[in-house]
Amino acid sequence: MSNALPLKHPDTSSPALMTRRAWWLVFANLVIPGIGPLLAGNRRFGRAALRVWLGAIVTLIVVLVLALVLRAPLLFVLTTVWGLGIVKWLLLAYGLWMLVTMIETVRQARLVKVDAAARGLVLLVAVLLGALPVFGGVFAWAQVGQVQSAVQTLFGGKKAGLTLPSDGRINIMVLGADRGEDREGSRPDSISVMSFDMWSGQLVTIGLPRLLHGFGFVDGPMRDMYGDDYSDCNVDVCYLNSVYTEVEVYDYDMYQDAEDHGSERGIEATRDAVEWITGLDIHYYVLVDMAGFATLIDAMGGVEVDVQERVGLGINDDGTNPDWQPPSVYIEPGKQVLNGEMALWYARSRYESTDYDRMQRQRQLQDAVIAQLPGKMASRSSQIMQAVDDVVQTDIPQGAAGLIADLALKSRGRDDNSRVALAPPLVDPEAEQIDYDVARSAIRDALDGKPQPEDTPAE
Template structure:
């Protein structure tokens, strides 16, 4: 009595179409589960063993990546945010897809389809063809998407940069600037200024918001300190606010910070950083400048951003005496809203019947919402988002180091001990008084220690 299980796969009874059909299915399924297993079982040992070795190598790499993800994620992210690392990863996915296709072709050759039952032969061939083409298309698609990421990283982080910086006191401090420009103003003004301070051991982040209207501040040692040794007063622009520093240095084209361009920065940013370091008492390792107009394109690329709007927001500015000014007629209504790019920009910018401090809070809400929703949006709109990021972000963070920062950002997500401190009323008085920056340093030190500022206590 003969059974299919009594016939070895390597020496089949080619005279039995029924057995050859079952054998073909066994080889096909085995090769789908372990690329190379089909040829190995069918008798092509050299080819099959090579396939198994590659498959085992792939499994080892995946296990190592999984271990690094949970144990030492920054080590994993470092090569994945460099050109060479991403190029290698793209070739790995494409090459593995092609190799899976080759093993399936060899499996079908070993299956001897001519000996398979005539009625089943077409179905086996169609399934094998699909199993051959899908890995190639998937590998090619993944490689293409990785190429988009690599191009974006090359464009954003591929130019001159500040180089790898050592954390200061166990922290990496990044200055965030929201650059705004318009027909009614001269040059670019960073209307949104903050510092994100990451604890490199825990990932806990302390965000320090700085009102653009801060006055009576100084500069750490450097060209701006030499120009304004007694503080930023009597400046060469209309008002001596914190966000005026960038404008003054840029518009007047001062001969200072000559090496800024060689480090991926510019004089206006370096001058602002000197002021922010003086105000906060922190060493700033890197900066990120966000173009607010391009920011709207990013939100559109994401398919919108969901915000729980707490109060009616006018899509317009206050009357500043400009000829032809009219009150706004469009509003963002309260409630859970999915804002498009234009509405999100007004949500962050609006000054009509509101304060700068309320605007700072809205900008923080928008920033947090985008960071939280961006990973999910990447799954559907990765190409559009990557292209938008290229137009939105300017930074001196080098390749590789952005992987370390990304790891810290992931660690910080959802933590209950993250702290937000705005050097603004009511905790820090700046209206009609000279700000007490010594007290500001105390607030910042407490915030870095994880202590939420008491809104009932002020510096005055």
């Protein structure tokens, strides 16, 4: 080596040779951190640096393999504060270590022996190349830190914990509500349940119209108050979405531990009703503030929705506004990537649309966001996590969020995904009495993979 490529034992009397050697060492170390000092003669340092580099390569390969064949454990780690903390500090430490290897490379290059005209340029290039990984490490440290902070704020309360699946499924209640300052309390405009098979990811989405009435509650304080008939309630109408409002507005002394578990009393009361209606255990909830939904969708870079019917951006003419005009902008049928503003209109538009149509679009949009969110996290995690904290509330604990994200990814594109809507023709929410046994039977058939008369694929 010393005769053919004089890197370790160079002729220090030749400035030209020492200049070429310096360039060789700097760029070799850029490609393989640690190879510069090793070739220059500092074997102990060079071997240690190469071990770090090989360790980083092995770690990257393991992560890629996990992402392809065993994604759940990886996502579990990446949705915990401690897991993200390890990632954050490792990225910063690796960037600093690469700088250290470049500094040692420059020291071994013996710049005093390099041609005087090239000496400053070699040093400048080495400093820039050594500083780039540090800047990258600091940037990555800050980005992961933002995600870590959002994970700590968003997922679960201080007493929240993992919940075991029921019959091999995880069931998540999804609520969509406007929490504007002009509203007393909050009535969820859309209520649905996403039921995932723990092994395959097969998804059954159950839509519950807010107009459901005459239902009961599973064991708990609301059952003690109303039993199996939520009819003579303390608010103006006794609908499913009234449960939340009643409990919160009247400040009932119940579900006192809800906040400690990352929930609210109104949400827990709604959960008890949804469990009674569907016959399912609700393991977690997700509440989406529709008022801030546009921010989240813009952070995702848009959301893809299969628009079934033309939707006008406007409201119906109720005769109270003399300046009313029909919409001039429409969302056309077909697969569309909607930005935040258009998605919000898609969920809220009342123009030539029934209440059921609007609730269906809201559930479709929520399902699409939840299904597409995990895939967008890889490239837009910082923007998404900043928006999620303001838009989403959940009792899903750290770690479990990763497992559920894996199920959401598994569910994408499955032919056996299905939707059960507790609406006509299955049940009539406006009937004097609703046959909830029929609803539970249809839900059980869907979970068992039996075809439904009006079965449609879940988005």
